[in-house]
Amino acid sequence: MNGSQYIWILSGNLLKNVAVNKKAVQSSQGHSFGDAGKAVDGIKDGRFIKQSCTITKEESNPWWRVDLETVYKITAVTITNSDGFPDRLDGAEIWIGSSDETNDNKNIRCAAISHIPGDQTVYFPCSFGEGRYVTVLLPGEQRILTLCEVEVFSADYAYPLPNVALKGEATQSSTFSFAAASKAIDGRRNTIYSNGFCSHTAGNEADPWWKVDLRRTHIVTSVKITNRGDCCAERLDGAEIRIGNSLENNGNNNPRCASISHITAGKTITFHCDGGSMEGRFVNVIIPGNRKILTLCEVEVYAAPAVEPLLNVALQKPATQSTFFLLEIASNAVSGCKSGLSLEGCCSTTLLQYYPYWRVDLLAMHKISAVTIINRQDGNHLWLQGAEIKIRNTLSSLGFTLHTCGTVPKVVDSREHTFHCGDVEGRYVTVTIPKLWQILSLCEVQVFASPTVPEVITPSLPTPPPPPSVGKLLGGRNVMVVGERLCWSDALFFCRRHHWDLLRLRSLEEQREVEQLLITSPFPLTHHVWLGLRRYIMGDRWFWMSGESMKFKHWRRDTAPHRYASPCGGMAGGEPYLWGDRPCGEHLSFICQSGAEVGAQRVQFYSFNKATSQAT
Structure with missing residues (x-):
């Protein structure tokens, strides 16, 4: 090394998907081709018409489970959603344990799924548990569970949870x-x-x-x-x-x-x-x-x-390669196509050359947890053999840091390869074969990461006018009724972005004042309005998303909805203004609050869904 021109770091590990082709079961089967085994067949194709996805009947609390046959140290789980029914997975939870009983108290919740876009894969880090069974549970009544692929990655280097x-x-x-x-x-x-x-x-x-x-x-x-x-x-x-x-x-x-x-x-x-x-x-x-x-x-x-789930940040980002063969250009490998078939426009291929490479620009520095490469499924799969995944912060020849995340094994015997990259920071992900006279071909590169700096957003349209709202001072907080109609998670993010959180009610007096606020609203409201009410998925307990305790309650029939109800809660918009569960995807008006008690810690909640509203 000459001076400090660059730093080279070996930081990756090849992960093993221990769920592929293992025995899977589900609570019911809603279609002849929707059996549980479709989620562990090794095919991450989210196109429902390809019949590679599971489907249950419409029922209460549908579930899907894979038996890994032995106990593994689990470092991550990925879920691929269906393109035709992307909202079906909203609110599902991933559980890991050594028991096939859903409510076993030794089971560990890896993650809650707020939303996964259609035909996309999300990476859930959960390197804090051991288990034989991985379960996806969808709480609520009249729900249908659809999964297009579930991957469970184990690693020998995982360590026991610390004290x-x-x-x-x-x-x-x-x-x-x-x-x-x-x-x-x-x-x-x-x-x-x-x-x-x-x-x-x-x-x-x-x-x-x-x-x-x-x-x-x-x-x-x-x-x-x-x-x-x-x-x-x-x-x-x-x-x-x-x-x-x-x-x-x-x-x-x-x-x-x-x-x-x-x-x-x-x-x-x-x-x-x-x-x-x-x-x-x-x-x-x-x-x-x-x-x-x-x-x-x-x-x-x-x-x-607690960690957040990670999207594939390489999707549709600018890609280049050293040379290209016919129409197999670099952008094919970040198109979202996961079939591994060149005829479907999924693959990029170079010419025979010295040191061929392919590269994607993430457009900003990211903390990269894992990289997945999908290989060709129509022949010539050896054109990925020996490829190295490298991550760097700049393309400049001076002052760059270079991480090697992993190397594709010499014997390419699997459909895809996933590498754990140890949360290294970088902007460019390169796949290269460091040998003479090679052809490089790959059919999708997924980079699961989170931005290390805020993304630069260029405004293209004028800022829309704010939604209609009316408010008052309540117990030292500004309470705002918002006329825009959003699903529960979008309402939560709206309140956290513009105020503090969805409303929490502390007493009957506050309940009555809010009722009066609804009565005098100058704009029409929905039949129910969202509050910051949320239920623990595996039990009957409800809590406030603001992190404050639930002393006062105003449930229908004086009883909180049971564990088979929807986990999202609101208040009736008219007499007698009782609380109850509502389908999380229902578009309702909602109430925000400006702050919480000193020391309150808001409950973390993540969603990849873009906010949508309905006109009032």
């Missing part, structure tokens, strides 16, 4: 003597209190609590509690573990993960949350009741940071 509490910050309701809250996350399971490694609240306190702030939202799979060993083991009886993103009541109003009936003196017990893994930044242990003492000798939280 993220070690890097957290602990607090408690009070402190006795030297037994600070931090003693419960010092990494020591020393159970003798006098040795100085246990936390301890002051004596005879009402509802004593202990909390660890994980500093960012995590997917928590298990919590380990070590009890005091020298006395008083019964003090922990009846304690509750709570996990969430809200700091209301010091986090003690967050959803309950599990209850502690009893832990033997000096022992450590592992708790899995009811219904599977839970998402949150704060983990609390609280003992309800008067005259209580809370002592913890160690709290371990095994979790992974």
Whole structure:
């Protein structure tokens, strides 16, 4: 190397799709060609007319599951959606576990699917679990589940989940003597209190609590509690573990993960949350009741940071290659065609030459997690043999960083190859064969990544006028009724972009004031309006997307909708203004709020769907 002209880094790993051709089952079969095995046949063709997709009957909570036959360390799952019915997958969840029971509390939720565009593939990082079964569950009534391909990638280099509490910050309701809250996350399971490694609240306190702030939202799979060993083991009886993103009541109003009936003196017990893994930044242990003492000798939280699903950012981006053969030009490999057939215009091919290459410009720096290359399926598949995937930040010969994400094996025996790139940053992805007299041919390149800097958007049309709205001050917040009609997820993003979040109601008084606001609206509203109500997919619990606790409730029949209902909630637009579940894709008016309580952490939600509205 001469000076600092460039840096060369080997950073990738070839991933193995352990789901291909494995046994798959589903809750029902809605068409003769829509059997469960179509989602693991190795064909990522999202065109429904090609009959390579699964389909269930219309039913409550349809599901699909693949048996990997053994337990794997899973690093990612990809889902390819159908072009004809792209909205069917909205709201589905991906679960991983060693049990084929849907509600097993040891199952781990890899991701929630807000939306996947038709005939596109989305990459879901979930390198925090082991399992034999991967399940896609679609909650709600009268739903149809369609999947065109499910890929499950394992990697030998995956590591067990870390105890993220070690890097957290602990607090408690009070402190006795030297037994600070931090003693419960010092990494020591020393159970003798006098040795100085246990936390301890002051004596005879009402509802004593202990909390660890994980500093960012995590997917928590298990919590380990070590009890005091020298006395008083019964003090922990009846304690509750709570996990969430809200700091209301010091986090003690967050959803309950599990209850502690009893832990033997000096022992450590592992708790899995009811219904599977839970998402949150704060983990609390609280003992309800008067005259209580809370002592913890160690709290371990095994979790992974919550991550967003990744789109194929190479789709339709500018592509070039060293030479081209007939009509097999570079742009064919980023056209979205995944059949691997040249006659369908899917493949790019160079001439016979020295060091042939193909390159895509992502137009901005990205953090690249994985690259998938689809090989030819009409012969000449060896023209990809030995190709290397390289990522670089600039095309300049000076000051560039070059990462090698992976190399296609010499024996090309699979339809496609996926490489884990370790979240390296770069703008250009190049596929090259570093040999003399070679032909390079490939039929689709997918780059799963997130932008490292905001994309530059050139305005082309005048900004449309804002939708009709009316508002008032409510409990220190500005509350705004919006007349535009959007689906639930689009309404959420509208409120988060222009205000703070969809509305959360704290009391009957606030409910009545909002009812009056709806009555006096100067513009027509829909029969229901969206609120920030959302249900946990694997259970009956509802929560506010603003991260605040749900103390006040106003459900129909005084009962929250059960787990078979839609996970999106709103309020009736007329008497008696009761809350209820509504289909998430329904276009309704909605109510935004300008802010939340101090310390509230909004629940993360992702969607790749472009907002659409209906005229009022």
